[in-house]
Amino acid sequence: MSLIDFEARLCRLNSPTALPLAAGYLWNKRMMIHMNARGYATAQFMQPEPSKYARAQILEQKHFMLPEQGTYAHHPGRFFYLKDRDSGDLRSAPYEPVRSAWDRFAFEAKPESIGWVLEQNGLRLELELSLPVDEAVELWELRLINGEAPRRLSLYPAFPLGLMSWMSQSAAYDPGLNAIVGDCVTPYQKVADYFKNKDLKDKVFLLSEQTPVAFETRQRPFEGEGGLHHPDALIADRLANGISRYENPIAALQFDHDLSPGETVTHRFLFGPAFDHAEIQRVKDTWLSAEGFERARTEYAAYMAQGRGSINIDFGDNHLTYFVNTWLPRQVYYHGDTNRLTTDPQTRNFLQDALGNVYVRPESSRATLLKALSQQHANGSMPDGITLYDGAELKYINQVPHTDHCVWLPMLLEAYLDETGDYAVLDETVTDQETGQSKTVRDRVSWAMQWLIEKVDQRGLSFIEQGDWNDPMNMVGWKGKGVSGWLTIATAYGLKLWAQILTRDGRDPTLFEAAIEQFRDAANTHLWDGDWYGRGITDDGVIFGVKADGEGRIYLNPQSFALMAGLAGNGKKTLMIKAIEEQLETPYGVEMIAPAYTHMREDVGRLTQKFPGVAENGSVYNHAAAFYIYSLYQVGEGDKAFELLRKMLVGPDEADYLRRGQMPVFVPNYYRGAHRQFPDASGRSSHLFNTGTASWIYRSVIEGLFGLKGCREGLRISPQLPSQWPQARITRCFRGAVFDIDIRSHDTAAKTTVTCPTATVDGDLVSGFEAGKTYKIEVVTPRR
Amino acid sequence: MSLIDFEARLCRLNSPTALPLAAGYLWNKRMMIHMNARGYATAQFMQPEPSKYARAQILEQKHFMLPEQGTYAHHPGRFFYLKDRDSGDLRSAPYEPVRSAWDRFAFEAKPESIGWVLEQNGLRLELELSLPVDEAVELWELRLINGEAPRRLSLYPAFPLGLMSWMSQSAAYDPGLNAIVGDCVTPYQKVADYFKNKDLKDKVFLLSEQTPVAFETRQRPFEGEGGLHHPDALIADRLANGISRYENPIAALQFDHDLSPGETVTHRFLFGPAFDHAEIQRVKDTWLSAEGFERARTEYAAYMAQGRGSINIDFGDNHLTYFVNTWLPRQVYYHGDTNRLTTDPQTRNFLQDALGNVYVRPESSRATLLKALSQQHANGSMPDGITLYDGAELKYINQVPHTDHCVWLPMLLEAYLDETGDYAVLDETVTDQETGQSKTVRDRVSWAMQWLIEKVDQRGLSFIEQGDWNDPMNMVGWKGKGVSGWLTIATAYGLKLWAQILTRDGRDPTLFEAAIEQFRDAANTHLWDGDWYGRGITDDGVIFGVKADGEGRIYLNPQSFALMAGLAGNGKKTLMIKAIEEQLETPYGVEMIAPAYTHMREDVGRLTQKFPGVAENGSVYNHAAAFYIYSLYQVGEGDKAFELLRKMLVGPDEADYLRRGQMPVFVPNYYRGAHRQFPDASGRSSHLFNTGTASWIYRSVIEGLFGLKGCREGLRISPQLPSQWPQARITRCFRGAVFDIDIRSHDTAAKTTVTCPTATVDGDLVSGFEAGKTYKIEVVTPRR
16 A cells, blocks of 8 residues: 555545654634644644644744754644553554554545544544634544444543643633633733733633543643653543643543444544633534534635635646645645734745735735735835734844845736736725825835835845845845845846836836846846856855855856846856756755855855755755746746656655655645755755745746736636647636636647637637636647 | 662652652853753753753743743653663663663762662662863763673663754764764854854764764654654664754764673763864863863862851751751852853842852852942942843843842841951942942942932832832832832831941941831831731732732731831731731741732732742742741741741651652742642742742851851850750851850750850850861850
8 A cells, every 4th residue: 555645635644654744734714733644733823923722841932933843752732542441452543642553544634624544453533633714723523433342442632731831820621611721821021011911812722522531631640650652640440630730731531432333432622722711612612513513614615615726637647636736726825815824924925925826816915915015115115024913023034134025026916917917906006104105006016126226236236135035145245235146137027027017007117128128237247157147246245156166156046037037048048957957956856056055154144054955055945946947937948847846746756755754735845955965865845834835836837837827818828738748638717717728739730729619819818708607728739 | 768868968869750850950160950860951051141052852942940840751861771682671771761660779969969879680870970160061970880690781871962953953973082963053043143153152062981883863763663762773783873964963872781790881971062173172181081080070079168158067857957068058159159040140139149158158249249239220229130241131020120129238238247247348349330430339338228218109118110029029010109018128127237237337327227217117107907017009009918808918028027127016026927827837838928819910910920829929939938037036036937947948758858849959949839729739849949048048047046147246146946956066167267066955044155265255246266266165045
């Protein structure tokens, strides 16, 4: 049996140990949970800042999501111990903490739920986690299905609550609620913080539908010397009904079942945070029943359906098919709908997440654009992060000045306008918070582009300050002189897009067209290094990302954007692609930098302190790889693009997946790189699903691979199928219409021809269609 | 066999499970380590801020030391696995993580080292941790002593290094050093922080004297599915020589020993932080040898000898004797010499730690006084914390304004002057950082007292702002109106002491004497509640800590200081002591507040959000209990004082100790209280050894119980032996002389008589003695 199965809209892992960090993720309007196949969980809810209701055993630092985070013995989890009262067999579902093998183990990540099917010695255990749409609560359903022999079981859900607070923490069983309720006070020292914290949900509950025979809320006595993997408390017939007072609590319940042959019992539990008893009662009344669970499922399915995405294909490869049809748009939807569960998304992420979302929920992308512009600074620049509520603060990297945020505005707009044709958005007026001025979207974007035009040195190169898209390049220009090669090129691209949009909108683009040439010339004069573009020039005038460098010799991004911007002629294009092949390509995709830095370079900065091959320092950073793939489609290099796309989304085979530790339900932000320096760990997944990759790769599939790109007039069709594909069938949703498209490639075709009997076709342009209708389109394209 | 033994200068625990949090602590000029009997460790070193070299598996929040902190399966530890290659028996010394029972287990905390003696099946394992005086490095010596049968063993020291950094972390074996070296980069995001972090010791090493046969540095493969309690890596004959690259490292070495009957092998290891390879080499050359370990022991013993304290007694009770002779002065010394390993000690703690240190290292107390006064504000007040180095910042509670810091100056000075007679300190000039003005110590303290005199409301009561000695009473006066009853009384006491000092110094105390009466009158008019003094009056004019209150009805501190200040006549004294007996005394000492708050009182603040019976909310807060004990000696209530002293330091019996979880090598900052509300957990130790208790209780023993108090003219002797004691023998070191004192109490004695043939005796005053000489003194005192 394969260890990973791909079925329609389901990814199944058949061993808990094959992929120790395998996990699915669910989210709703209030929370996110990253549920590990082994039973460990990382969950947070927004109030409005991210908060936890099940915590570590020590005070964990608040931090951004870290890559390659492991689990550990006392990691928060959702554990269901199962004791056979006759044989004494003790095990835990799904796997942790007892780690007993099951005859059958299946971990099933679906878009709407995460579940397990476990079997042992004729007993089947089905476990499923789902969420409602608009409540921070986990819905757990557990079913015991007995085989042919009677058996006497004790079942113990045991959810550690961790160190809740140093001020106050406790937990007890509430018989009225039929719940274990943990309570604490979010710690504070300053008076002002008391008032801030007053309304926080400091309680946590484990509600049970069935009444337990006993409970335990004190983690230390629960574990005893046996440890969480063999708790002392489970040796006794009954849990001790202990009340936790200022000690790390656990929510453990005991249910005894004498099962007849074939008998099935079903448990339902709710686990989540609450403000008070009344809220727990309300949550219980709303959800804790078969009907409540069913309603939650139905509503959640409808919520997920809103994120279905705009294409449906059959690649003839289950993994790639389900990835592109299901998991990729789901990831795009997640980003766009949750803002990565932060209250101050980085401006560039906020805009790019919206860029992907134009294919999923374009109305949400529109709102993002207006929200972002409402925080434009008085000088036309964009802030480092967008605060999503009054009182939200810029945190972490958003406190460090970066110069690239404006450049993403025309990229989002291009995608949005092409997909929706909603040029009216350009006339929307937006009042900004800083000056109170009202301006149209068009004027604001022009203003932002004007800021970029002016923010250059005497050579015409864009200042970098403490960073650009590559956050941790924080010392290149901190003295105010250093410039970004990438940003210079990306600005040329942004200006090109903006001039196009203005032209299509009947406005005068002259000003911006003139500037494009200046940026192109500056880049070609100062940054072209013979075979590729350099990455920047430091405060002290040292160009880097060039042949002379032993480490950080070539950076991917300047090349990708040069291709998009049309900066380089065919000669340069060929040289760049060759240099990338030789220096950056690996079996797992394209690295962002090579060779990775192994030592600090004080004129480049934090980047070079990062571990080689990890994150931005030489990994297969998929966001950058996605730019490159998109740019390859832009310049007609479809075969190379697809090869890299496939490496990113699928990889060579299952064995490779297992080695790299990636559960294929999302594209991670990076795979480890430094392939030529540290080949052993190369390809390993970061396990982080927050990444701009999803947007650009979804766009590359839709607009590049299948060439189904909108424009003001309609839908243009110019696919770049890989040369080995004779055919493809796609369903594309576009402006409310559905297009069933059959693409065939023929050796004899001289050019792409599009046929649609029920719509207007002019060359590659399809128009004259109506929302709500379905159109059959046939495309014949020359074999590449 | 008893589970806890008391031998001279040693506290021995004979079971790893009897006291799960039992630990000893060692410190030197650079670091502190809290070493748990089971093998878990909490260590930090100063560079100059507190830093770690062995970390948790996740990013731990930086925080002040938390009470009742538990350990957990992946808690940092120093583990030595031992595998019998013939029988397959796998165990770990001292106990974690395998948790196998030993035939014999002894955990031995000595002032100079922490060790274990373990025996199993004829094999003896001796393990000892010591520190050098002025280097952040752990010295581990491990001895295997074989019995009569030959045996083949594999020994594996395995120290988890934890999540070192999200930027960069790695570990590998360095054959040149014969060490595992872990490396990381302290994470930062802002450019400025790079320069701050540049000189940090980001490396960690485990140096071995013997050469290992194999190693492992990757924690995940080391553990495998077996877990840290049964690591997969130990099943194989050899560790896999794995190199950790951007994954949580472990420093594991393997040594194979074929032991003949009676054979002994000795291992030495060094574990600690370092800046670079050269530093590791230097540390190795300096310490990693039998001679180096011996030199470290000798030097460390000399360092500890400086903290011997100034009395030696025999209570006829091993525990109390060794506690008072050894552990209590050691704790005082630790506080005074390390400033609790913070760089911004709270001013009141800084001064009180110095107060205890006058009996141990008075020159250090003098330096503390001058340091503190150099940070006096321009208005005469003292800051909330004293920064110990340039660039140190006030953190945590020190960012919240408190009004009591000045009041501790005369208390420190009284103790210092009485012990040393060094009145010259009053003429020392101190330049303060804020104004650059130079003033004498005398003028600065007068200025501080003047600030206290003026910082009162129209009733003459002292403003409290966001707190006083009781930190978390942060909402009583945050609007600027609320007053502290305790501070009003304590100011009267401080003024009394200051007026006395001025008088003894031949200065005019009139100004301060007049103020004393004002504060006494204000307290007696507005705060006396019929049987005790109230604690304060809120911003809205509500008096609290009075009979009308259901919770927080009586606070201990106002009563203690009223006794010290002579505020209350004998009538009030009797009423207060009775009220305290009835409402605050418990089998484990005196609670600070009763009943503990179970709900938030918004006009009192954070205190009332703390868990009932924990920390300042109704626990037996030993610092407050020590004030009360000291005050009882002040007013001649020696029997009651000793009863409470004994409860604090010893408790009723060993069973009680085990139940309460306290390893008797320090007095913890609190025992759980709320005895009448939650009797089950009452008495449980906080396990925190940072506390002003040590100073006041050491002072109470010296000056109260034995009545051996200095004064300008010499040593006064007026003991208050408990009525059941017929006799006591004490050695008292005082101003360089040694006094061998024999105290006898007689029913027939009418008053205390002091006899010393070689010194001048005038009533209770001994004078005319010389440093370096020993004096025999006989004291006869009436039986109480």
